Amino acid sequence: MSGKRLQPRKEPQQVRGELTRQRILAAAARVFAELGYAAGTTNRIAERARVSIGSLYQYYPNxxxxxxxxxxxxxxxxxxxxxxxxxxxxxxxxxxxxxxxxxxxxxxxxxxxxxxxxxxxxxxxxxxxxxxxxxxxxxxxxxxxxxxxxxxxxxxxxxxxxxxxxxxxxxxxxxxxxxxxxxxxxxxxxxxxxxxxxxxxxxxxxxxxxxxxxxxx
Amino acid sequence: MSGKRLQPRKEPQQVRGELTRQRILAAAARVFAELGYAAGTTNRIAERARVSIGSLYQYYPNxxxxxxxxxxxxxxxxxxxxxxxxxxxxxxxxxxxxxxxxxxxxxxxxxxxxxxxxxxxxxxxxxxxxxxxxxxxxxxxxxxxxxxxxxxxxxxxxxxxxxxxxxxxxxxxxxxxxxxxxxxxxxxxxxxxxxxxxxxxxxxxxxxxxxxxxxxx
DNA sequence: GTCTATACCCGGATAGAC
DNA sequence: GTCTATCCGGGTATAGAC
The missing domain is CATH 1.10.357.10 (Tetracycline Repressor, domain 2)
Known part of the structure; x- marks a missing residue:
């Protein structure tokens, strides 16, 4: 019971989440386009999206x-x-x-x-x-x-x-x-x-x- | 200098070699057709051609x-x-x-x-x-x-x-x-x-x- | 909720016996 | 000249710290 935090954190869970989701998708689009599906690895996609590989798998199961x-x-x-x-x-x-x-x-x-x-x-x-x-x-x-x-x-x-x-x-x-x-x-x-x-x-x-x-x- | 082998071995090096070469190629055609390029592995090709993986690489470098x-x-x-x-x-x-x-x-x-x-x-x-x-x-x-x-x-x-x-x-x-x-x-x-x-x-x-x-x- | 580190797997290719 | 066994790299996906 220590809170003095009304209006807490706006709604970052939703907004920022969707944002990075789009970043990943955009990165995937470019990587696949340039390298093809096989050579377009998830590591490369994550890198391009400036997101760690772990985060990527939190947004897409595979x-x-x-x-x-x-x-x-x-x-x-x-x-x-x-x-x-x-x-x-x-x-x-x-x-x-x-x-x-x-x-x-x-x-x-x-x-x-x-x-x-x-x-x-x-x-x-x-x-x-x-x-x-x-x-x-x-x-x-x-x-x-x-x-x-x-x-x-x-x-x-x-x-x-x-x-x-x-x-x-x-x-x-x-x-x-x-x-x-x-x-x-x-x-x-x-x-x-x-x-x-x-x-x-x-x-x-x-x-x-x-x-x-x-x-x- | 021990030979009593005239007409030695017909020419198996050439003929049988070309034959297995064709077997490999035929197997590759079927495997690629069925599974695509990525999933069509060399192991699978060799298996289908009834040839070991080692032999396959003797006929094709990669x-x-x-x-x-x-x-x-x-x-x-x-x-x-x-x-x-x-x-x-x-x-x-x-x-x-x-x-x-x-x-x-x-x-x-x-x-x-x-x-x-x-x-x-x-x-x-x-x-x-x-x-x-x-x-x-x-x-x-x-x-x-x-x-x-x-x-x-x-x-x-x-x-x-x-x-x-x-x-x-x-x-x-x-x-x-x-x-x-x-x-x-x-x-x-x-x-x-x-x-x-x-x-x-x-x-x-x-x-x-x-x-x-x-x-x- | 984002990271690092890594487990796990599998495919291509090679070594070396026979 | 064909095999078995294996190395090696790299890619997917996960574990667990922060």
């Missing part, structure tokens, strides 16, 4: 959990990117517009830390949980594109299922690879060309019928 | 060398696939034919061991040597496609450089991912659709002008 947290953060960012885009651009009206949105959002979503994203996609340990989560997400997008193709009167593809898989994966993979690649990329040109390819594919050359900005060629 | 050998073997197979294809089909005459060949050869080249190919492409430790070798190979193919696009009168793309990069990478990445994927793939349909996408892109919907087998749509 190395894998850090990667999962990073992945979750990326998925959230993806949804957020789409939301913000629609906030100004509105929902797409034409097939061309939808495909352009698909491409644009993917590009935006990979601009911040392409290297890390590549590690996440390529070297992530295929834990059943994470694997399933990603698969479900992809399935979702494929279904959405398939629906888009079916609904749109401009569509000319013969095999809608296959087309949807091809479109989604093409965007995803190309963006991953080309943005993360060593040589700098002319982003607007890239978006234009990729969107053009997808649109011409989906409409079999009848892209005049939609609200195409520039009738390429 | 783990990485095994991976490089595997990669080299794949590149050779690629060239061979192309050669055999042209042997019966002849060189492509039209833009459509060239793109179809590009797709078909890529698919054929990934049919034998897709899992392994994925490990090779994704998890290979980025040793400068291997990295450069792959980059050069890709640059080669991009240049070839660019030339193809420039030469062909049917071409309608606005940005030839970008288009060539997109085409080559799309084929490479899609084939990797979709063939290695869990769900079975309708190969002929896949080849048809992918070729259609690339052709429509390159010719901007004027694919009627070439020797197109089926005017899709």
């Amino acid at each position: 190395k894998d959990a850090i990667l999962v947290a990073l992945a979750a953060r990326h998925l959230d960012a993806g949804a957020e990117t789409l939301r913000r885009h629609r906030e100004t651009a509105g929902p797409p009206e034409t097939l061309y517009g939808a495909l352009r949105e698909l491409v644009h959002v993917a590009v935006q979503n990979h601009l911040d830390d392409p290297q890390l994203l590549r590690v996440l996609a390529d070297q992530a340990p295929r834990s059943a949980e994470l694997l399933e989560q990603v698969a479900r997400y992809e399935e979702e997008r494929v279904a959405s594109v398939r629906e888009l193709l079916e609904r749109s009167p401009e569509t000319r593809v013969s095999n809608v299922d296959m087309a949807a898989r091809i479109v989604v994966n093409t965007v995803e993979l190309l963006v991953h690879k080309l943005i993360a690649g060593p040589e700098p990329l002319d982003l607007p040109a890239f978006e234009d060309e990729l969107t053009a390819m997808l649109t011409r594919y989906a409409t079999a050359g009848s892209e005049r019928s939609s609200g195409l900005g520039r009738p390429v060629g | 783990k990485d060398a095994i991976l490089v050998a595997l990669a080299a073997r794949h590149l050779d197979a690629g060239a061979e696939t192309l050669r055999r294809h042209r042997e019966t089909a002849g060189p492509p005459e039209t833009l459509y034919g060239a793109l179809r060949e590009l797709v078909h050869v890529a698919v054929q080249n990934h049919l034998d061991d897709p899992q392994l190919l994925r490990v090779l492409a994704d998890q290979a430790p980025r040793s400068a040597e291997l990295l450069e070798q792959v980059a050069r190979y890709e640059e080669e193919r991009v240049a070839s496609v660019r030339e193809l696009l420039e030469r062909s009168p049917e071409t309608r793309v606005s940005n030839v450089d970008m288009a060539a990069r997109i085409v080559v990478n799309t084929v490479e990445l899609l084939v990797h991912k979709l063939i290695a994927g869990p769900e079975p793939l309708d190969l002929p349909a896949f080849e048809d659709e992918l070729t259609a996408m690339l052709t429509r892109y390159a010719t901007a919907g004027s694919e009627r002008s070439s020797g197109l087998g089926r005017p899709v749509g």
Whole structure:
């Protein structure tokens, strides 16, 4: 009973804790991006976060959990990117517009830390949980594109299922690879060309019928 | 000077040696394909090859060398696939034919061991040597496609450089991912659709002008 | 609640017998 | 020329002091 300590310590347990948690995550992002998953050791992450290895393990039970947290953060960012885009651009009206949105959002979503994203996609340990989560997400997008193709009167593809898989994966993979690649990329040109390819594919050359900005060629 | 051994031992040094060498390589292919590079330990490879770990290191100086050998073997197979294809089909005459060949050869080249190919492409430790070798190979193919696009009168793309990069990478990445994927793939349909996408892109919907087998749509 | 020190494990690679 | 046994390094994770 000696206390004269009202308003004790604000709430450092919560705030500072969350802060160092973020520091660790940020450090992990950079270390994984630079060295890959295998060479990105927990010691190195702790060092980069200027936190001892012991502290790191107080926030994350193991190395894998850090990667999962990073992945979750990326998925959230993806949804957020789409939301913000629609906030100004509105929902797409034409097939061309939808495909352009698909491409644009993917590009935006990979601009911040392409290297890390590549590690996440390529070297992530295929834990059943994470694997399933990603698969479900992809399935979702494929279904959405398939629906888009079916609904749109401009569509000319013969095999809608296959087309949807091809479109989604093409965007995803190309963006991953080309943005993360060593040589700098002319982003607007890239978006234009990729969107053009997808649109011409989906409409079999009848892209005049939609609200195409520039009738390429 | 005691010998009564003419025709001594045939030539077991050469023949049996090369044989176990191949056994090790085959075992490594399966182990890497199943477990990935990190979890595919040399011990496990030796075990699978029914060879002791000591013997393994007599044939390969380190783990990485095994991976490089595997990669080299794949590149050779690629060239061979192309050669055999042209042997019966002849060189492509039209833009459509060239793109179809590009797709078909890529698919054929990934049919034998897709899992392994994925490990090779994704998890290979980025040793400068291997990295450069792959980059050069890709640059080669991009240049070839660019030339193809420039030469062909049917071409309608606005940005030839970008288009060539997109085409080559799309084929490479899609084939990797979709063939290695869990769900079975309708190969002929896949080849048809992918070729259609690339052709429509390159010719901007004027694919009627070439020797197109089926005017899709 | 953050640190240091270290236990524990496992993989790559080598030594040396046969 | 193939084996067994082992070294050595390093990475994850924990114990326990402060």
